[in-house]
Amino acid sequence: MPPNPWLTTLRTAGAWAAALLLFFPLGWLFLTAFKTELQAIAVPPLFVFEPTLENFGEVQRRSDYLLYARNSLITSVASTVIGLLIAAPAAYSMAFFRTKRTRDILMWMLSTKMMPAVGALLPIYVLAQTAGLLDSLSALTLVFTLSNLPIMVWMLYSSYKDIPNEILEAARMDGANLWAEFRHVVLPLSVGGLASTGLLCLVLAWNESFWALNLTSAKAGTLATLIASYSSPEGLFWAKLSAASLMAIAPIVVFGWFSQKQLVQGLTFGAVK
Numbered sequence: 001m002p003p004n005p006w007l008t009t010l011r012t013a014g015a016w017a018a019a020l021l022l023f024f025p026l027g028w029l030f031l032t033a034f035k036t037e038l039q040a041i042a043v044p045p046l047f048v049f050e051p052t053l054e055n056f057g058e059v060q061r062r063s064d065y066l067l068y069a070r071n072s073l074i075t076s077v078a079s080t081v082i083g084l085l086i087a088a089p090a091a092y093s094m095a096f097f098r099t100k101r102t103r104d105i106l107m108w109m110l111s112t113k114m115m116p117a118v119g120a121l122l123p124i125y126v127l128a129q130t131a132g133l134l135d136s137l138s139a140l141t142l143v144f145t146l147s148n149l150p151i152m153v154w155m156l157y158s159s160y161k162d163i164p165n166e167i168l169e170a171a172r173m174d175g176a177n178l179w180a181e182f183r184h185v186v187l188p189l190s191v192g193g194l195a196s197t198g199l200l201c202l203v204l205a206w207n208e209s210f211w212a213l214n215l216t217s218a219k220a221g222t223l224a225t226l227i228a229s230y231s232s233p234e235g236l237f238w239a240k241l242s243a244a245s246l247m248a249i250a251p252i253v254v255f256g257w258f259s260q261k262q263l264v265q266g267l268t269f270g271a272v273k
Contacts, residue, residue, distance in 0.1 A: 032242035040238040055243035062240075063226055065247055072222040072248075074137055076205040079144035080198050083152045086145075088194065091156035092182055096168065106157065109150040117147075117210045128215055135219045143211045148201040155200070159193025160186065199259050206252045223248035 032040050034051035059065055094102050124143065125134075133139035163186065171185045187194070209224035216225060227248055230241040 029242050029245055032238055033246045035239050037237060037239045055239045058240055059244045059247060063229060068221055068223045068226040071137060071220055072206055075140045075144055075222060076202050078141045079205045080202045083145045083149050083201060084194065084198055087149060087152035087156050091153050091160055092186055095157050095160035106154065109153055113150050121214055135216045137220045139215055140211060140220060144205045144208060148204055152197050152201055155197040156193055159190045163189050203252060203256060
């Protein structure tokens with residue numbers, strides 16, 4: 001039966017409308033970044049104007065962009081690597097050596113993500129202050145790792161569950177011990193799951209703002225701290241704020257574009273093959 005042309009047109013129009021609705025904030029941010037402050041607050045909004053690069057230069061002169069970008073890169077990559085080193089063996093044990101409490105543990109780990117971050121702010125802040133780790137990359141990396149760890153374990157657990165037990169039994173019959181089985185059988189077969197998990201958690205850590213704003217300032221601040229600095233008692237500097245935001249999201253947007261296949265697989269928890 002041929003497809004209904006009206007239904008196809010309606011679906012296409014709906015898809016374009018949804019895409020434009022999602023893209024509009026990013027597009028408006030891009031336009032505002034190249035305006036002057038007066039053009040940014042003009043009423044009605046200006047769509048035709050002479051672009052300027054002054055805001056980007058001002059962001060670099062006022063605050064060291066490369067420092068904040070370096071901090072974001074270090075905390076995101078380090079927390080992802082440390083999280084994978086912990087989550088991979090944990091998910092392996094839960095997937096292939098299940099006990100009657102395995103599911104309860106997994107549900108408990110996932111339930112920790114339902115608690116608002118502000119509920120844990122005070123004890124974590126006091127611990128960081130007592131340990132002398134306020135405004136340090138170490139504290140931020142540790143918090144990022146722990147906050148993403150439940151997601152990592154769940155995603156890797158779902159990935160490991162797709163590995164047939166017959167392959168592991170064959171490896172054991174060939175004399176493989178636990179470490180050899182994990183290293184030579186499980187890890188090569190779960191490279192896709194490891195990649196999608198790592199990429200997703202890297203993006204989550206890069207975009208994390210709550211902990212960066214509350215545990216750091218100028219020394220260990222991430223790009224989220226840089227963006228927040230453009231909100232002052234004098235008001236919002238929309239053009240400079242847009243330029244700083246564009247500089248903050250540009251690296252992760254480009255990264256996400258080139259790794260979108262793995263990110264989609266990670267977001268669906270292995271449901272899409």
